[in-house]
Amino acid sequence: MATTLVKWGNSDAIRIPKELLRRVGLKRGDSIEIGVNASGRLELSPIVEAHRHLQPARKILAEDLLRTYKGDRLDNRDAWPTDDLVGAELDVWQS
Secondary structure (H helix, E strand, C coil): CCCCEEEECCEEEECCCHHHHHHHCCCCCCCEEEEECCCCCEEEEECCCHHHHCCCCCCCCHHHHHCCCCCCCCCHHHHCCCCCCCHHHHHHHHC
């Protein structure tokens, strides 16, 4: 499929036909990396964000989180279990 470079602010942009995006599983707003391969051709690769695929190490029930709630403002840092949290999740709950 052919497309055209167009001006976008101080840069140029390409329009990628919807059918091509569908075939490679990309959608508007997805992050991609652009580079030049050894033969001098442009390569576009999806950036897979690890946090989109994370699942809790154990099932956490709302009843467990709210067991000690007495009607006051809930301090999430104390309510959320920290034993199984790692990386970005732990950083969010400790901040």
